[in-house]
Amino acid sequence: MTYYITTPLFYVNDLPHIGSAYPTIVCDFIASHMLQRGEQVAFLTGTDEHGQKIEKAAEDNGKTLQEHCDYISGEFKNLWKILDINFDYFIRTSDPVHKQFVQDFFKRVQANGDIYEGEYKGLYCVSCEDFWLEKDLETQSQNVFHCPTHKRPVEQYSQKNYFFKLSKYQDHLEKYFQENPDFVSPEYRKNEVMGWIKEGLRDFPISRTNLSWGIPVPGDTDGQIIYVWFDALLGYLSGLGADLDKFWQSDDSCKITHVIGKDILRFHAVYWPAMLISAGFPLPKKVFGHGFLTKDGTKMGKTLGNIIDPIALAESFGAESVRYYFLREIVFGRDGDYTDESFITRLNTDLANNLGNLLSRSLKLINKYFNGVIPDVSLDPNIQELFENLVVNFQKNIDDINPFFGFEELFKNLDQVNVMINEVEPWRILKAADPGSPEWERAACSLASSAYACYYSAFLLAPAMPKFALRILHNLGFSTNDTLDKRKLMQEVFALKALSVNVLKNHKIAENVEPVFSRLELAQTV
Numbered sequence: 001m002t003y004y005i006t007t008p009l010f011y012v013n014d015l016p017h018i019g020s021a022y023p024t025i026v027c028d029f030i031a032s033h034m035l036q037r038g039e040q041v042a043f044l045t046g047t048d049e050h051g052q053k054i055e056k057a058a059e060d061n062g063k064t065l066q067e068h069c070d071y072i073s074g075e076f077k078n079l080w081k082i083l084d085i086n087f088d089y090f091i092r093t094s095d096p097v098h099k100q101f102v103q104d105f106f107k108r109v110q111a112n113g114d115i116y117e118g119e120y121k122g123l124y125c126v127s128c129e130d131f132w133l134e135k136d137l138e139t140q141s142q143n144v145f146h147c148p149t150h151k152r153p154v155e156q157y158s159q160k161n162y163f164f165k166l167s168k169y170q171d172h173l174e175k176y177f178q179e180n181p182d183f184v185s186p187e188y189r190k191n192e193v194m195g196w197i198k199e200g201l202r203d204f205p206i207s208r209t210n211l212s213w214g215i216p217v218p219g220d221t222d223g224q225i226i227y228v229w230f231d232a233l234l235g236y237l238s239g240l241g242a243d244l245d246k247f248w249q250s251d252d253s254c255k256i257t258h259v260i261g262k263d264i265l266r267f268h269a270v271y272w273p274a275m276l277i278s279a280g281f282p283l284p285k286k287v288f289g290h291g292f293l294t295k296d297g298t299k300m301g302k303t304l305g306n307i308i309d310p311i312a313l314a315e316s317f318g319a320e321s322v323r324y325y326f327l328r329e330i331v332f333g334r335d336g337d338y339t340d341e342s343f344i345t346r347l348n349t350d351l352a353n354n355l356g357n358l359l360s361r362s363l364k365l366i367n368k369y370f371n372g373v374i375p376d377v378s379l380d381p382n383i384q385e386l387f388e389n390l391v392v393n394f395q396k397n398i399d400d401i402n403p404f405f406g407f408e409e410l411f412k413n414l415d416q417v418n419v420m421i422n423e424v425e426p427w428r429i430l431k432a433a434d435p436g437s438p439e440w441e442r443a444a445c446s447l448a449s450s451a452y453a454c455y456y457s458a459f460l461l462a463p464a465m466p467k468f469a470l471r472i473l474h475n476l477g478f479s480t481n482d483t484l485d486k487r488k489l490m491q492e493v494f495a496l497k498a499l500s501v502n503v504l505k506n507h508k509i510a511e512n513v514e515p516v517f518s519r520l521e522l523a524q525t526v
Contacts, residue, residue: 003034003041004247005257008264009048009093009235012072013057016079018300018308018338023259023290025323026332026403028085030257032463033398035490038497042247044239045080046091047073050214051228065213069094082311084319084466086486091239093232101238102231103218108279114165120205123154161205162217162224169274170201176273182286184269185401186333189262189289193269201270206230233272237281250282259401262289288401291335308338317520320465321347327403327464344520350407351468351517354414355457362421362450363475363513369430372477374451375444376505380420383449384501386413387456391499394460403464410460417453421446451476451509452501462494469494471516477509 007027010020024045031043049069058068073092080087091098109115123137125147137145137154145154174197177183177190184190207217207224214225236258240247248256260268268287276283295306314322329346330336366374390413397406426443433439454472462469466486473480473493480493 001039001253001255002247002249003031003039003255003257004240005031005034005041005043005259006236007045008258008260009046009091009232010076011048011051011053012069012076013053015072016076016310018310018313019261019293020076021079021083021310021322022293022326023261024080024085025083025326026290026401027259028083028087029323029327029403029463030398030401031088032086032486032490033395035487036459036463036494036496037395038491038495040246042089042240042243043087044089044091044236045076045085045087046089046235046239047076047093048228048232048235049073049092049094050211050225050231052208052211055211055213066094079310082314082319083323084486089239089241089243091235093235095238097241098235098238099215102215102226102234105234105237105275105279106226106230107218109164109275112278112280114168114278115162115206116165117160118163118203118205119160120163123156125152125154159205159209160222161209162207162220163203164206164230164271164275164278166201166203166271166274169277170197172277173197173201173270173273176283180285183283184265185286185288189265189269189333193265196266196270201274204271229267229271230275233267233275248282254282255286256282256284257286257288257401258284259288259290262291265289286401288333290332291330293330294335294337296339297337317343317347320468321520324351324461324464324468328407329404331404332401340522344522347517348519350411352519354411354418355454355472356515356517358414358418358421358450359454359472359475359516360513361427362447362454363509365426365430366447366451366509367511367513370444370447372509372511374504374507374509375448377441377444377448379452379501380445380449383413383417383420383453386416387453391456391460391496395496406460410457414453414457417450421450448504451504455504456499459494459496459499463490466490466494468516471514475510475513475516476504477507 005027007024010016027043027045031041034041047069054069055065058065061068063071069092077090106115123145137148146152147154177194177197181190184193206227207220208214208227209222209224211225214228215231217224217226237244237248247254258268265287269289273283293308294300295308298306300307310322325343325346328350329342366372390409393409394406397403397409424442424446426446429439429443433443455476458469458472458476466489470480470482470489470493484492
């Protein structure tokens with residue numbers, strides 16, 4: 001199977017921030033997990049570089065448009081490097097190849113009779129770069145309306161534009177949603193989209209005349225520029241280049257997933273599929289609308305001075321800690337709140353107290369009482385069943401873009417292993433029991449089961465924290481090639497098909513068990 005996953009194309013009106021890092025971390029984790037499963041994976045991210053806001057941002061920063069776009073796009077790539085994001089494709093909508101692709105796509109839709117010229121009058125939000133109906137806006141006073149997303153006044157807009165016949169695809173989209181109930185996730189996002197469709201789809205303008213920075217409408221003599229959203233969405237296709245036919249197919253063996261913020265759901269779940277149908281392209285399999293982040297219960301903003309700096313966070317605690325926190329702490333489809341306390345607590349509780357402590361105390365007892373060899377005994381049947389089921393459930397949660405629930409089950413299972421160890425008390429038994437006695441066997445079983453649980457945990461954590469997972473394997477006595485990049489590690493070291501309880505039987509662990517995670521202190525937060 002091929003698996004193609006994309007982040008949104010991030011707008012270059014400002015520097016990257018935690019809101020852009022958040023979905024990219026999730027996409028990178030999912031791409032790496034799919035590599036573990038033996039899939040052929042394509043992970044695309046990139047930058048959206050056209051439109052009215054870009055012109056203003058460049059002017060405000062005293063740069064030419066291209067200088068501004070080059071700088072901001074470069075900062076995104078720099079952040080992805082710091083966070084160990086391993087993308088396969090990075091598309092910039094200012095690339096000449098993308099420009100040609102957009103113009104060719106426009107011509108295909110036009111040839112299908114789905115583009116016409118007309119005049120648009122309505123209410124427009126510059127920040128959204130989208131049009132609003134009066135009923136959907138916030139009323140500030142008589143005839144003064146604000147965008148509900150950006151809380152800014154909308155503008156009266158009147159222009160001669162090219163329009164796309166979205167209304168033509170009303171029945172087609174309704175049918176597609178009925179036949180593909182998982183196309184939009186989570187469920188409450190799908191309900192939003194169905195509400196928009198049932199209201200009745202209206203044709204929308206796909207060009208502008210008051211812009212110079214963008215892709216010209218092919219064949220137009222009035223200087224019309226293709227609407228930024230009609231342009232940017234096509235980056236998911238153009239960015240694949242020569243691999244387009246490999247990763248963008250209607251075949252069930254080709255899984256196409258878009259991960260986007262809930263604020264741009266309409267473009268991806270309504271406009272985009274209609275555009276694809278018109279141009280004769282297959283539709284993606286899933287559009288997942290994630291929630292937003294707040295800090296200490298408050299919306300983040302420059303004026304409030306409460307923006308989370310992902311670079312500072314990674315430099316203070318390491319990229320793996322940052323990646324793990326945002327995968328584990330927040331249900332991806334819902335809004336989530338970051339606090340310094342939750343960051344410290346989550347990492348210490350899961351990685352130091354739970355998994356780290358379990359690994360350390362179990363392996364030290366194996367070194368002391370079993371000459372450093374994992375006992376060749378039957379595992380605790382309950383623990384073995386828990387972790388074998390976990391692998392299946394974990395994969396299902398990742399298929400549903402729900403890493404939170406996968407990790408939640410993992411650490412609930414580890415809690416049960418810790419309970420089992422505490423009840424058996426192997427450190428007490430092994431001091432007095434005779435080797436081979438039932439009590440000795442019970443203690444050996446608890447330690448072998450604990451090693452087994454830590455081994456499985458390393459594999460499931462590896463796409464998020466490859467270095468952490470390698471430290472677990474090293475303590476378990478496995479020699480691995482630490483010079484491999486993350487993608488090669490997932491394919492060659494942490495491939496899920498390699499998971500086997502038999503690997504640990506009579507296996508020699510490391511003589512010196514090293515801590516896999518050092519506890520963090522609240523004073524360290526940035």
